[in-house]
Amino acid sequence: xxxxxxxxxxxxxxxxxxxxxxxxxxxxxxxxxxxxxxxxxxxxxxxxxxxxxxxxxxxxxxxxxxxxxxxxxxxxxxxxxxxxxxxxxxxxxxxxxxxxxxxxxxxxxxxxxxxxxxxxxxxxxxxxxxxxxxxxxxxxxxxxxxxxxxxxxxxxxxxxxxxxxxxxxxxxxxxxxxxxxxxxxxxxxxxxxxxxxxxxxxxxxxxxxxxxxxxxxxxxxxxxxxxxxxxxxxxxxxxxxxxxxxxxxxxxxxxxxxxxxxxxxxxxxxxxxxxxxxxxxxxxxxxxxxxxxxxxxxxxxxxxxxxxxxxxxxxxxxxxxxxxxxxxxxxxxxxxxxxxxxxxxxxxxxxxxxxxxxxxxxxxxxxxxxxxxxxxxxxxxxxxxxxxxxxxxxxxxxxxxxxxxxxxxxxxxxxxxxxxxxxxxxxxxxxxxxxxxxxxxxxxx
Ligand code: PMP
Numbered sequence: 001x002x003x004x005x006x007x008x009x010x011x012x013x014x015x016x017x018x019x020x021x022x023x024x025x026x027x028x029x030x031x032x033x034x035x036x037x038x039x040x041x042x043x044x045x046x047x048x049x050x051x052x053x054x055x056x057x058x059x060x061x062x063x064x065x066x067x068x069x070x071x072x073x074x075x076x077x078x079x080x081x082x083x084x085x086x087x088x089x090x091x092x093x094x095x096x097x098x099x100x101x102x103x104x105x106x107x108x109x110x111x112x113x114x115x116x117x118x119x120x121x122x123x124x125x126x127x128x129x130x131x132x133x134x135x136x137x138x139x140x141x142x143x144x145x146x147x148x149x150x151x152x153x154x155x156x157x158x159x160x161x162x163x164x165x166x167x168x169x170x171x172x173x174x175x176x177x178x179x180x181x182x183x184x185x186x187x188x189x190x191x192x193x194x195x196x197x198x199x200x201x202x203x204x205x206x207x208x209x210x211x212x213x214x215x216x217x218x219x220x221x222x223x224x225x226x227x228x229x230x231x232x233x234x235x236x237x238x239x240x241x242x243x244x245x246x247x248x249x250x251x252x253x254x255x256x257x258x259x260x261x262x263x264x265x266x267x268x269x270x271x272x273x274x275x276x277x278x279x280x281x282x283x284x285x286x287x288x289x290x291x292x293x294x295x296x297x298x299x300x301x302x303x304x305x306x307x308x309x310x311x312x313x314x315x316x317x318x319x320x321x322x323x324x325x326x327x328x329x330x331x332x333x334x335x336x337x338x339x340x341x342x343x344x345x346x347x348x349x350x351x352x353x354x355x356x357x358x359x360x361x362x363x364x365x366x367x368x369x370x371x372x373x374x375x376x377x378x379x380x381x382x383x384x385x386x387x388x389x390x391x392x393x394x395x396x397x398x399x400x401x402x403x404x405x406x407x408x409x410x411x412x413x414x415x416x417x418x419x420x421x422x423x424x425x426x427x428x429x430x431x432x433x434x435x436x437x438x439x440x441x442x443x444x445x
Contacts, residue, residue: 047072
């Protein structure tokens with residue numbers, strides 16, 4: 001089975017750049033660590049709602065970008081940011097009623113036990129801080145993550161992001177467990193959950209044998225980079241047994257909400273709610289500021305206290321007036337436009353339409369997800385369990401040629417990631433599915 005070398009390499013531009021082109025200039029200026037999407041990279045210069053436009057004025061349907069969760073260039077976000085940047089923007093060492101008001105409003109969307117919020121700029125910083133809280137609260141250092149997890153790019157969380165590939169050193173006290181694999185290891189939800197629990201129990205035993213105390217199970221509650229696995233919640237859900245085992249061993253649950261959070265999964269605001277769990281710590285990011293860099297750690301007071309009692313925290317750009325203005329506008333729009341309901345309703349139609357496409361093209365072996373976060377897993381040929389990584393790359397590039405932006409995820413880079421702005425509508429569903437149907441037909445499937 002082919003495995004992509006890293007999540008960033010999946011669907012990356014690998015062509016030869018032409019002298020003097022923007023791609024070549026970019027390579028020269030930024031160096032080789034960056035990756036571009038698509039065989040023919042796209043230069044986006046403008047966006048509006050679910051549409052983005054390239055430098056030649058060509059329009060694309062955006063089925064990928066979750067940061068612009070309320071749509072690209074939403075007037076309410078634009079206006080809030082412009083107004084605030086023209087007034088003042090400073091940091092959290094001054095009193096700021098807008099920051100406190102936002103924190104209170106954000107906390108009101110969480111179960112009461114999660115009662116403190118700390119602001120960062122990125123999801124990476126949020127996970128880094130979350131792990132530091134977990135270390136201080138538990139006295140442990142062991143962390144369990146899924147095999148294809150991505151939690152960010154600081155030194156600490158790079159070690160918890162095996163999806164970065166072999167070049168990114170795994171953390172010394174990091175153990176990995178396999179995510180569900182409905183195509184190669186099918187089972188009832190109870191069987192899949194039992195396997196996950198058993199893998200976490202084994203990791204805890206190995207930790208104990210190595211003399212490492214557990215600190216946290218750090219998990220993206222929709223398992224995005226593992227290929228989008230939105231298993232049913234409730235007491236028998238995917239994570240419940242694993243979380244109990246971690247807690248019994250002295251660790252905590254850190255729910256990475258950077259991708260599923262802010263209403264994307266439709267039924268709930270936060271992904272952990274689908275699992276019927278209350279984490280000790282949750283981390284937020286990406287959509288939080290609708291494009292501005294703002295992220296957060298939400299924690300239970302008792303879990304925060306051991307860290308906060310000894311270590312002051314300051315983050316120059318975490319929670320500036322401008323990013324708070326953007327984040328406030330994002331919550332306003334989610335509420336005013338009913339985007340949680342819309343994610344549930346449009347997401348259900350999209351899932352159904354994708355299943356229709358899959359019925360016509362059985363290389364699409366599985367359609368799964370929740371709300372407006374769906375994965376379509378491709379296999380090499382109908383009936384096979386061989387991952388269709390090369391096919392997925394062809395599909396993504398074919399979609400780009402047809403004016404639809406989408407991407408891939410999963411261990412083999414073979415799952416289409418359908419994660420549009422939450423203002424995605426029924427016409428957009430139709431356009432996405434028509435083009436997917438067309439690409440699969442063009443490719444001979
Ligand atoms: N956690 C998850 C689940 C993510 O997907 C990402 C970003 N892809 C991060 C954390 C890190 O966020 P950032 O890029 O803002 O540092």
